[in-house]
Amino acid sequence: MVAHFPTVVYLLSFAASVVCAGMLGRSYRSSRAPLLFWSAACFSLLAINNLVLVIDLVVTPPTVDLQVPRLLISLAAVVTLLFGFIWNGED
Template sequence: MPELIYLLCALTSLLCAWLLLRSYRRSGFPLLFWSGLCFSALALNNMILVLDKLVFLDVNLSIWRLSSALVALMLLLYGLIWQDD
């Protein structure tokens, strides 16, 4: 059952990233771009989680997961704080 949840989380974040970036392409609103990049990095984070928990059982990928989550949040923070309209 956890395998299904991990995969659904990865697919959901990938879908959110795609929808946000598609909406940015249509409207040009910068916050959509930064949110789309954030969700892309979160999708990468979820894919690394799937690899960590299901594929590479003897390798610890937690530093890679935490790094991708940090990059995702830093992208969103940059978009929220330093981008002006």
């Protein structure tokens, strides 16, 4: 039971990110508020990051290290949201 606990936490993080991205995307479609779009894009990238984390730590053998791609995806998520904040700040 204890051995599967980290896997469950990683999968729940992935599920939470997907749900947040979906809810933000649905809200963007109905209101067309640009900040909702950038937030949905950020959470989509965070969901991908969590999926790569599950693949890295659970699926692949220990000799395969996906830390650099995970960090790059996280950076892309933060840069996406930051770009959205700056883009909306000019309006």
